[in-house]
Amino acid sequence: MTDVISVEIVRTPNQDQVDTIVGELVADGVAGRIAAHDATLWGPEAESESAIRLSWTSLHETSRPLVDEVLALRAELHAEGVDRVVLAGMGGSSLAPEVITGTAGVPLVVLDTTDPAQVADALAGDLQRTVIVVSSKSGGTVETDSHRRIFAKAFADAGVDAASRIVVVTDPGSPFESLSRELGYRKVFLADPNVGGRYSALTAFGLVPSGLAGADVGALLDQAGEAAKVLSADSPDNPAIQLAATFGAAHAHGAEKVVFADTGSGIKGFADWVEQLIAESTGKNGTGLLPVAVDGPGVPGFVDARSDTTTVAIGPATGSSSVAVEGSLGAQFLLWEYATAIVGRVLGINPFDQPDxxxxxxxxxxxxxxxxxxxxxxxxxxxxxxxxxxxxxxxxxxxxxxxxxxxxxxxxxxxxxxxxxxxxxxxxxxxxxxxxxxxxxxxxxxxxxxxxxxxxxxxxxxxxxxxxxxxxxxxxxxxxxxxxxxxxxxxxxxxxxxxxxxxxxxxxxxxxxxxxxxxxxxxxxxxxxxxxxxxxx
Structure with missing residues (x-):
C-alpha cells in the first residue's frame, strides 16, 4: 500500500493461493526483472517479441523531452489561431489520449471510427482552427489512413494548407514516417518503437495529442515516475504483484471475467483503456481475462457476486467490489501495465502479441x-x-x-x-x-x-x-x-x-x-x- 497508488483486496475466496502466487512472483524477482527489460520472463516462444516490447517501464524518464516539444508546437499553433485538435488513431493511439484529455477536462475530437456520420461531424468543425494528429505505428491502419486522406482533402477544399495542419505520430523508420516527410507534414513525432500500442499511453502516441489539446502531460509523467519506484519493487506490498496474483488465483478457479466500475476516481473513461490493455494482452491460446466495462456500481454484473467474476472498483471500495484501486492517472497507467504483464506470466501466455x-x-x-x-x-x-x-x-x-x-x-x-x-x-x-x-x-x-x-x-x-x-x-x-x-x-x-x-x-x-x-x-x-x-x- 502506498499514497501514490494503492490496491485494496476487499474480498477473495482464494487468499491462500493469492499469497502463494505473490510469494513466487517476489522470489522470482519478476517486477524488478520487468523494469530491467528481462525478455525471458514469459518463456522461450515469447522472448523475441518481449525483447522489443518492454520500454514502457521507463517512459516516465525517456518521454521527458517530448513535453517541451509538444508545448512549443501548441504555442506555434495557437499563435496561428489553430486551437482545435482532432485525433485520428485506433486502439491505444486513441483510448489513452481520450482518457487523459477527458480527465483533464480539455477538448479533443477523437476519430476511431469508420462511421461516415461521426467523421462528417468532425469535419463540420471550424477547419480554419483545426489541426489533426494522425497516429499510427506503420501508417497502414485502414481507418487512420482513411481519416488522413479525408481531412487532407477537406483542408484543401477549405483553402487551408493541409500539410501545415497534419501532425504525425509514428515509429522511426516506418513507411508513414517516410510518407509524412515527403508530403511535408507540419511535424513528425517519433515514438519509442519498443513499446506496443496498448502500452503506449506515456509515449508520443498518448502525450502528443493530449498535450496539444491542453492536458498537463508533464504532470502525468511525474505521477508515473513516483509509481515506478513502487511497481518495480520485488515486494509483497507491490500493488501490481497483488493484482496479478489476485487475478491469477481467480482465473484458476474459473473467474475469467473482470468487471470494472468507477466509484469516484475522477478519471474519465479509464475502463475503456484498461479493457483494451487486458483483453488484447491476455486473450489468447484459449485463455485470458475478459474485462467488462460497466457504467458504475449498482448495475448488473457489478453488484452481483458471481463465481466467474472479479469486480474491480476504480476508486474507493464498495460493498460489491472484490478489489479497489486508487491513484492518479499516470500511476494507474503504469500499475495496470505492470499487472497485465505479470498476470501474463501467471497465465503462461505472451502479453505482448495479438495473434488473432x-x-x-x-x-x-x-x-x-x-x-x-x-x-x-x-x-x-x-x-x-x-x-x-x-x-x-x-x-x-x-x-x-x-x-x-x-x-x-x-x-x-x-x-x-x-x-x-x-x-x-x-x-x-x-x-x-x-x-x-x-x-x-x-x-x-x-x-x-x-x-x-x-x-x-x-x-x-x-x-x-x-x-x-x-x-x-x-x-x-x-x-x-x-x-x-x-x-x-x-x-x-x-x-x-x-x-x-x-x-x-x-x-x-x-x-x-x-x-x-x-x-x-x-x-x-x-x-x-x-x-x-x-x-x-
Whole structure:
C-alpha cells in the first residue's frame, strides 16, 4: 500500500493461493526483472517479441523531452489561431489520449471510427482552427489512413494548407514516417518503437495529442515516475504483484471475467483503456481475462457476486467490489501495465502479441477487394430490422427479433458471456450503449459492449483468442450520408460494413453470431429495446 497508488483486496475466496502466487512472483524477482527489460520472463516462444516490447517501464524518464516539444508546437499553433485538435488513431493511439484529455477536462475530437456520420461531424468543425494528429505505428491502419486522406482533402477544399495542419505520430523508420516527410507534414513525432500500442499511453502516441489539446502531460509523467519506484519493487506490498496474483488465483478457479466500475476516481473513461490493455494482452491460446466495462456500481454484473467474476472498483471500495484501486492517472497507467504483464506470466501466455487481431483485418480487406456481386438476403425482416444469423444455431421457425435474441442468449454457456458490437456512430447513436445493461438483466450473463471498429483493436483479440464461451450480437445500420475516401475504391460506409462482415466471418467460425441490420437507426433501437424487454427473454 502506498499514497501514490494503492490496491485494496476487499474480498477473495482464494487468499491462500493469492499469497502463494505473490510469494513466487517476489522470489522470482519478476517486477524488478520487468523494469530491467528481462525478455525471458514469459518463456522461450515469447522472448523475441518481449525483447522489443518492454520500454514502457521507463517512459516516465525517456518521454521527458517530448513535453517541451509538444508545448512549443501548441504555442506555434495557437499563435496561428489553430486551437482545435482532432485525433485520428485506433486502439491505444486513441483510448489513452481520450482518457487523459477527458480527465483533464480539455477538448479533443477523437476519430476511431469508420462511421461516415461521426467523421462528417468532425469535419463540420471550424477547419480554419483545426489541426489533426494522425497516429499510427506503420501508417497502414485502414481507418487512420482513411481519416488522413479525408481531412487532407477537406483542408484543401477549405483553402487551408493541409500539410501545415497534419501532425504525425509514428515509429522511426516506418513507411508513414517516410510518407509524412515527403508530403511535408507540419511535424513528425517519433515514438519509442519498443513499446506496443496498448502500452503506449506515456509515449508520443498518448502525450502528443493530449498535450496539444491542453492536458498537463508533464504532470502525468511525474505521477508515473513516483509509481515506478513502487511497481518495480520485488515486494509483497507491490500493488501490481497483488493484482496479478489476485487475478491469477481467480482465473484458476474459473473467474475469467473482470468487471470494472468507477466509484469516484475522477478519471474519465479509464475502463475503456484498461479493457483494451487486458483483453488484447491476455486473450489468447484459449485463455485470458475478459474485462467488462460497466457504467458504475449498482448495475448488473457489478453488484452481483458471481463465481466467474472479479469486480474491480476504480476508486474507493464498495460493498460489491472484490478489489479497489486508487491513484492518479499516470500511476494507474503504469500499475495496470505492470499487472497485465505479470498476470501474463501467471497465465503462461505472451502479453505482448495479438495473434488473432489480423484475422479480422484480412477478412475485411478480402471483402473490399472482391465485393459480392449480389448482397446476401436476410433470414427475415421485422420492421426496420434485418436479421442475419451465422450457421445453423438459430431455430428454423424463428420469425421475430425477440425470438432471435432469446435463441442467441440460450446458446451461450452457463458461465459464458454476450458481446454486443455496434458498428454505428458512437456520438449520435450513443444510446445504443443502453443495450448492455438491459441484455445483462435479461440474460443473466456478463455482457460487454464495443463500438465497431474500435473494439477490433481491443476486446476483438479476446473474442477470437480467449475463452470460447461467448456469443456475439452485431448491430449495423444504414447510413443517411456517406463519405468518399480519396484515392481509394470504397466509401466509409462500405468500409464500415466490410469490417463488420469480416469480423463476423472470423467469429462465426468459432461461436454463434447474430447480425441485426437497422434500415432506420432510431426506430431500430426502439424495436431492439422492446424485443430485449419482452417477457421471457
Amino acid at each position: 487481431v489480423e484475422a479480422a483485418k484480412k477478412a475485411a480487406r478480402a471483402l473490399l477487394d472482391a465485393p459480392a456481386s449480389e448482397p446476401v438476403a436476410p433470414l427475415f425482416v421485422e420492421g426496420p430490422v434485418e436479421v442475419y444469423p451465422s450457421g445453423d444455431w438459430l431455430p428454423k421457425n424463428t420469425k421475430t427479433v425477440a425470438d432471435a435474441l432469446k435463441a442467441l442468449f440460450a446458446v451461450a454457456p452457463e458461465h459464458g458471456y454476450i458481446s454486443v458490437q455496434a458498428y454505428l456512430d458512437r456520438l449520435d447513436d450513443a444510446s445504443f450503449a443502453l443495450l448492455r445493461p438491459e441484455i445483462g438483466r435479461r440474460s443473466h450473463l456478463q455482457t460487454t459492449f464495443g463500438w465497431g471498429p474500435r473494439f477490433l483493436h481491443s476486446t476483438g483479440q479476446y473474442h477470437k483468442g480467449g475463452h470460447q464461451n461467448g456469443v456475439f450480437l452485431q448491430i449495423t445500420g444504414a447510413s443517411e450520408t456517406d463519405l468518399e475516401v480519396p484515392d481509394r475504391p470504397y466509401t466509409l460506409s462500405v468500409l464500415q460494413l466490410a469490417q463488420a462482415l469480416g469480423d463476423g466471418q472470423v467469429l462465426a467460425s468459432r461461436r454463434p453470431v447474430l447480425r441485426l441490420h437497422l434500415t432506420d437507426r432510431v426506430a431500430g433501437l426502439a424495436q431492439l429495446v422492446e424485443a430485449i424487454q419482452e417477457d421471457g427473454s
